[in-house]
Amino acid sequence: MSDFDEAQVAVEAALAAGARYADARVMHRRYESMHARNGEIQELAQREDAGLGVRALVGDSWGFYAISDLTDIAARKAGRSAAEIAEASAIVGGRPVEFTPAAATIDSWASGCAVDPLAVPLSDKGDLLSGATKTAHAAGADLAEGIYQVWDTRKWFVSSEGHRIDQHIRECGGGIWATAIGDGETQRRSYPSHRGQYGTRGWELVTELDLGAHAERIADESRALLSAPLCPSGETTLILGGEQLALQIHESIGHAIELDRILGWEAAFAGTSWLDLTGLGTLRYGSGLLNVVIDPTVPGALGSFGYDDEGSPAVARDAVRDGIWVGVLAGRDSAAVAGLPYGGSVRADGWQSLPMVRMTNVGLEPGPHTLDEIIEATDDGILMETNRSWSIDDKRLNFQFGTEIGYEVKRGRLGRMLRNPTYTGIGPVFWGSMDMLSSEIVAYGTPNCGKGQPAQIGHTGHPAAPARFQNVRVGVRG
Amino acid sequence: MIEQVTRALPGAEAEVFTQHVARGLTRFANSAIHQNITTETTTVRLRVHRDGRTVALTGQDRETLIARARAALDAAPADRAWPGLTPPSALAGSGNLDEETAAATPADRAARVRDFVRAAGGLETAGYVATTVHRATYANTLGQVVSGGTTEAALDGIARTGTSDGVSRLASVRLADLDGARLGARAAVKARASAHPEVLPPGRYEVVLEPTAVADVLNCLAIFGFNGRMVAEGMSFARLGADQLDPAITLRDDPVGPGGIGLPFDAEGTPRDTLTLVDRGTVRAVLHDRQTAALTGAVSTGHYSDAGFGVLGSCLHLLGSGAGPADEVDGPEADSHVTALVRDVERGLLVTDNWYTRVLDPKTLVMTGLTRNGLWLIENGQVTRPVQNLRFTQSYPLALAPGAVLGVGTSAAGQPATRLDLGFRAPALRLASWNYTGNAAG
Numbered sequence: 001m002s003d004f005d006e007a008q009v010a011v012e013a014a015l016a017a018g019a020r021y022a023d024a025r026v027m028h029r030r031y032e033s034m035h036a037r038n039g040e041i042q043e044l045a046q047r048e049d050a051g052l053g054v055r056a057l058v059g060d061s062w063g064f065y066a067i068s069d070l071t072d073i074a075a076r077k078a079g080r081s082a083a084e085i086a087e088a089s090a091i092v093g094g095r096p097v098e099f100t101p102a103a104a105t106i107d108s109w110a111s112g113c114a115v116d117p118l119a120v121p122l123s124d125k126g127d128l129l130s131g132a133t134k135t136a137h138a139a140g141a142d143l144a145e146g147i148y149q150v151w152d153t154r155k156w157f158v159s160s161e162g163h164r165i166d167q168h169i170r171e172c173g174g175g176i177w178a179t180a181i182g183d184g185e186t187q188r189r190s191y192p193s194h195r196g197q198y199g200t201r202g203w204e205l206v207t208e209l210d211l212g213a214h215a216e217r218i219a220d221e222s223r224a225l226l227s228a229p230l231c232p233s234g235e236t237t238l239i240l241g242g243e244q245l246a247l248q249i250h251e252s253i254g255h256a257i258e259l260d261r262i263l264g265w266e267a268a269f270a271g272t273s274w275l276d277l278t279g280l281g282t283l284r285y286g287s288g289l290l291n292v293v294i295d296p297t298v299p300g301a302l303g304s305f306g307y308d309d310e311g312s313p314a315v316a317r318d319a320v321r322d323g324i325w326v327g328v329l330a331g332r333d334s335a336a337v338a339g340l341p342y343g344g345s346v347r348a349d350g351w352q353s354l355p356m357v358r359m360t361n362v363g364l365e366p367g368p369h370t371l372d373e374i375i376e377a378t379d380d381g382i383l384m385e386t387n388r389s390w391s392i393d394d395k396r397l398n399f400q401f402g403t404e405i406g407y408e409v410k411r412g413r414l415g416r417m418l419r420n421p422t423y424t425g426i427g428p429v430f431w432g433s434m435d436m437l438s439s440e441i442v443a444y445g446t447p448n449c450g451k452g453q454p455a456q457i458g459h460t461g462h463p464a465a466p467a468r469f470q471n472v473r474v475g476v477r478g
Numbered sequence: 479m480i481e482q483v484t485r486a487l488p489g490a491e492a493e494v495f496t497q498h499v500a501r502g503l504t505r506f507a508n509s510a511i512h513q514n515i516t517t518e519t520t521t522v523r524l525r526v527h528r529d530g531r532t533v534a535l536t537g538q539d540r541e542t543l544i545a546r547a548r549a550a551l552d553a554a555p556a557d558r559a560w561p562g563l564t565p566p567s568a569l570a571g572s573g574n575l576d577e578e579t580a581a582a583t584p585a586d587r588a589a590r591v592r593d594f595v596r597a598a599g600g601l602e603t604a605g606y607v608a609t610t611v612h613r614a615t616y617a618n619t620l621g622q623v624v625s626g627g628t629t630e631a632a633l634d635g636i637a638r639t640g641t642s643d644g645v646s647r648l649a650s651v652r653l654a655d656l657d658g659a660r661l662g663a664r665a666a667v668k669a670r671a672s673a674h675p676e677v678l679p680p681g682r683y684e685v686v687l688e689p690t691a692v693a694d695v696l697n698c699l700a701i702f703g704f705n706g707r708m709v710a711e712g713m714s715f716a717r718l719g720a721d722q723l724d725p726a727i728t729l730r731d732d733p734v735g736p737g738g739i740g741l742p743f744d745a746e747g748t749p750r751d752t753l754t755l756v757d758r759g760t761v762r763a764v765l766h767d768r769q770t771a772a773l774t775g776a777v778s779t780g781h782y783s784d785a786g787f788g789v790l791g792s793c794l795h796l797l798g799s800g801a802g803p804a805d806e807v808d809g810p811e812a813d814s815h816v817t818a819l820v821r822d823v824e825r826g827l828l829v830t831d832n833w834y835t836r837v838l839d840p841k842t843l844v845m846t847g848l849t850r851n852g853l854w855l856i857e858n859g860q861v862t863r864p865v866q867n868l869r870f871t872q873s874y875p876l877a878l879a880p881g882a883v884l885g886v887g888t889s890a891a892g893q894p895a896t897r898l899d900l901g902f903r904a905p906a907l908r909l910a911s912w913n914y915t916g917n918a919a920g
Contacts, residue, residue, distance in 0.1 A: 034555075040556075040557075040558055040559060041554075041555040041556065041557060042557075042559060042769075043532060043534055043557070044532065044533050044534065044550065044554050044555065045533075045534045045535075045536075045784070046533065046534070046535045046536070046546060046550060047535070047536040047537065048535070048536070048537040048538075048542070048546070049521065049536070049537065049538060050538065051519070061511065061514075062511075062512065062513060062514060063514050063584070064513070064514065064515045064516070065515075065516050065517075066515075066516070066517040066518070066519075067517075067518045067519075068518065068519050068520055068521070068538055069518075069520075081516060084584070085514045085515070085516055085584045086514065088504075088514060088583070088584035088585045088587075088588045089504070089511040089514040089584070089588060090511075091511070091585065091588040091589065091591070091592055092506060092509070092510055092511045092588055092591050092592045092595055093510060093511075094508060094509070094510020094511070094512065095508070095510065121553055122550065122553040122554055122555065123553055123555060126554070126555030127555075130555065142711070142712070143711060143713075179713075181711070181712045181713065181841070184841070184842065185839050185841055185842060186713060186839060186840060186841050263508075264507055264508050264602070264604065265507045265508070265512055265604075266507070267507055267604040267636065267638065267643075268507070268604035268605040268606070268634065268635060268636045268645075269605075269606075269634075352517045352519055354513055354515055388838070389836040389837060389838050389846060390836055391834045391835065391836045391846050391847055391848065391869075392834060393833075393834070393848050393850075393867065393869075393918050394833065394834075394848075394850055397918070398848065398867075398869060398916070398918040400846050400869060400871075400915075400916070402838055402846075420838070420839075422838070422846075424869070424915075424916060453503065453505060453606050453608075454501060454503060454515075454608075473916075476846075476871060476915050476916065477871060477915075
């Protein structure tokens with residue numbers, strides 16, 4: 001299947017209707033998921049959709065039209081309609097629209113995939129989930145759940161500047177959960193992450209997770225949590241596991257460095273950012289240990305691609321270097337407003353969605369330690385692992401996170417399990433207190449990043465490792 | 479298509495849900511339109527059960543869907559939870575669909591944006607005007623055939639000073655009900671009234687939640703509190719027949735009543751009707767799809783959802799205590815319904831929005847989140863000064879518990895759906911206590 005032609009028709013129609021720039025994406029996506037509960041498969045879901053989204057710039061106003069009809073007639077209508085919508089936008093006109101320059105590119109790209117996840121027999125996939133959840137249920141979990149998800153996406157991008165790019169991105173992953181229900185509360189343990197682990201890889205990713213091998217452990221831990229002592233309240237030394245740190249990066253760095261938020265384009269809904277472009281290159285974001293890279297080229301990570309949805313190639317660049325803020329996630333138009341020379345971070349979650357600034361892989365460079373060394377070096381603190389709740393203010397400063405499990409750390413050793421751990425803080429203060437960082441980097445996938453109106457669900461990746469922070473407020477309770 | 483499926487898959491139980499959604503959305507930021515979108519999507523959902531196996535497939539081409547169903551059925555795992563299809567049953571109505579709204583143009587939306595921006599009087603503005611029309615049909619092999627539609631129009635915008643944001647939000651079946659100038663003026667007076675907020679120490683405060691903040695409470699109740707599966711599995715606070723909320727609280731799911739937004743049936747073809755979840759504080763019903771109903775010996779209430787949360791509310795309506803207009807601009811900070819509740823507060827907070835709320839524990843429905851878009855101190859019945867945003871950690875059912883609801887606004891205002899196509903109609907609430915655990919600045 002190739003749908004360059006419909007995209008080309010849409011672009012030409014938009015130009016004929018008065019657009020000075022137009023681009024169009026035809027996308028075809030197959031999705032499959034299976035959900036198991038206490039050893040039983042609940043439902044097998046398969047979705048397939050295809051459509052065309054066309055973006056037109058008339059004067060300094062944008063229009064976007066998307067339709068699930070892939071015929072020449074529909075494509076022509078889509079291009080024309082996008083231009084007409086752009087003309088309506090001019091009723092409330094704004095700033096001049098410019099783009100950072102881009103070379104016309106003709107290319108193909110495909111993500112790595114050793115085992116096609118849609119070709120693995122359904123019965124094998126069902127056995128995996130039913131087996132793992134049956135084990136966890138038998139081990140004492142009141143609710144044992146498991147899921148896998150597969151996305152197989154083909155897209156064809158054409159622009160009036162001469163781009164002609166096709167991509168084939170295969171993503172998959174999964175996880176299991178054990179919930180213990182007590183008289184007044186519930187406790188849950190997850191493996192390998194609170195939403196599972198995902199990447200731009202084939203079924204080999206799920207095989208490597210070995211879900212069944214962890215089912216009994218998470219069931220045991222969920223029950224043990226019901227009677228574990230509460231996380232104490234106060235300020236302490238906090239060690240975060242890599243999965244929780246991945247979410248911390250996502251929420252308090254990734255979203256904060258999105259240029260559309262910094263420019264106020266998401267002010268009403270997602271919010272803005274505490275960052276101001278005058279601080280780019282000089283503002284201290286964290287301790288000298290903090291090095292954050294925007295890198296859509298990480299093999300197998302969930303935020304990887306060959307080209308973004310404006311046709312910009314995947315390029316790695318620094319976001320934070322030695323603790324100083326040095327880069328943003330940008331699109332070609334937002335970068336032009338800010339006077340920056342790059343885009344490359346614009347994506348849409350489907351043909352029907354307008355591309356917007358999106359995280360790719362935003363993650364840490366490794367530190368010099370191991371988690372064991374960090375624990376050994378800690379006289380009195382708490383280790384928290386696996387996200388349970390997340391909330392952060394509209395400028396991405398004040399956060400409160402809860403994790404599924406915590407452990408006391410006393411005189412360099414792990415102590416008692418702790419229930420309902422939470423911690424809270426302010427982004428740059430928190431990152432400034434990071435004094436130890438592990439080298440054990442894992443690229444955690446986030447398959448559920450919500451942003452935009454209408455809401456889009458983005459896929460992002462976050463290379464992260466355990467780290468230690470000083471003087472953090474923990475144990476916030478209602 | 480049901481006949482095609484029957485021929486291709488003899489003996490199968492099958493259902494087909496076809497939905498056409500046309501969305502128009504005009505977003506503005508920095509007081510200019512920066513996104514303008516029209517999307518037309520037709521999707522067909524085919525669910526088939528045969529020989530103890532079930533597959534659910536969504537696509538656009540019928541022939542392909544049937545072929546895929548046949549292939550998937552042969553390899554699908556056993557499904558012992560299959561509840562069977564919806565039997566033939568009549569709808570309560572065809573849905574609230576306003577043809578004028580369905581035909582709205584980008585220019586119609588842009589004109590409201592223009593009015594909003596102008597009414598903000600020079601303050602920077604951002605937000606959106608949206609129109610959506612859903613038309614759907616459902617048919618199954620038992621003979622259930624239903625069709626209907628709904629429209630939603632929404633305006634959600636902020637006006638900004640250098641130190642504050644003020645919001646106004648309204649949703650309706652009819653675009654004609656949205657007055658951009660009126661709503662822009664409201665956002666502006668709220669923004670100006672909340673400029674230069676002061677720091678207030680965290681602690682327990684009496685609160686008046688505006689309808690915009692109450693919508694978040696309803697959202698959480700719809701997803702977690704009245705979720706039939708979570709109730710059945712002991713994961714929810716709700717217990718049928720128990721007096722768990724204040725007698726002032728009556729909550730309905732009502733997509734079909736006057737002004738209700740939502741389809742009159744779900745994707746399993748089950749009709750929706752006005753469903754009283756809480757009657758004067760007593761839990762009377764929870765939300766079910768066919769599977770959760772079968773699990774608990776109940777009847778489906780027409781709330782099947784594949785959004786990832788299980789059964790889901792459709793249009794939550796918390797009843798007000800009287801009648802009156804819901805979108806006044808007699809500020810500066812609040813309309814007359816809210817002011818009436820503020821008048822009896824000795825010391826407390828007036829809250830515009832609860833934002834970025836997340837569940838700490840589903841059973842107790844303890845949530846954490848922040849205030850946003852305007853927070854004021856109330857002293858001796860008067861709004862005295864704006865204060866900086868606070869973070870809270872609070873059980874929502876406890877905040878609404880018997881004796882905790884000190885007042886309910888007279889009129890319920892329509893509030894836009896967030897990301898789940900879930901609508902709300904909410905009055906303001908005066909609550910005895912809300913637990914603020916930190917100042918958002920630290």
